[in-house]
Amino acid sequence: MASSATMATATPAAAAGCGNPKLKVWYDSDQYGTYLKAWFKSSDGCRTKVFNLLGQIYCTNPSKKVYEKNTSGRAPVETETKALPPKNKCKSFTAYAKIVYYPNAEFDDRWSWKWGDYPA
Numbered sequence: 001m002a003s004s005a006t007m008a009t010a011t012p013a014a015a016a017g018c019g020n021p022k023l024k025v026w027y028d029s030d031q032y033g034t035y036l037k038a039w040f041k042s043s044d045g046c047r048t049k050v051f052n053l054l055g056q057i058y059c060t061n062p063s064k065k066v067y068e069k070n071t072s073g074r075a076p077v078e079t080e081t082k083a084l085p086p087k088n089k090c091k092s093f094t095a096y097a098k099i100v101y102y103p104n105a106e107f108d109d110r111w112s113w114k115w116g117d118y119p120a
Contacts, residue, residue, distance in 0.1 A: 018046035020109045021097035023119050040097045041078035049102035050077045059090035087115040
């Protein structure tokens with residue numbers, strides 16, 4: 001499990017308090033089984049314009065894109081929540097997100113995790 005983050009440009013004053021995108025996961029269960037749901041969001045406390053927030057999640061074995069959503073607007077913003085494949089179809093994931101704040105502050109991050117754990 002690994003996480004890495006980079007910032008492409010210096011943060012302008014308009015994007016102060018804004019930073020890396022966040023990946024959120026939630027395990028839910030009912031009488032039919034356990035479900036893993038995921039979404040991406042802007043940094044907590046950020047209140048500037050978001051030109052684009054893109055989130056992608058891949059199943060690592062077999063290698064397959066299972067989530068790709070984007071959004072924009074005034075922060076806080078978040079992408080649509082989506083259920084990911086069950087454990088018997090995908091045992092581990094990698095994710096990538098990139099966010100661009102007004103006027104030109106870019107941040108990205110990567111995560112990996114196994115089904116049943118949380119992204120790191």
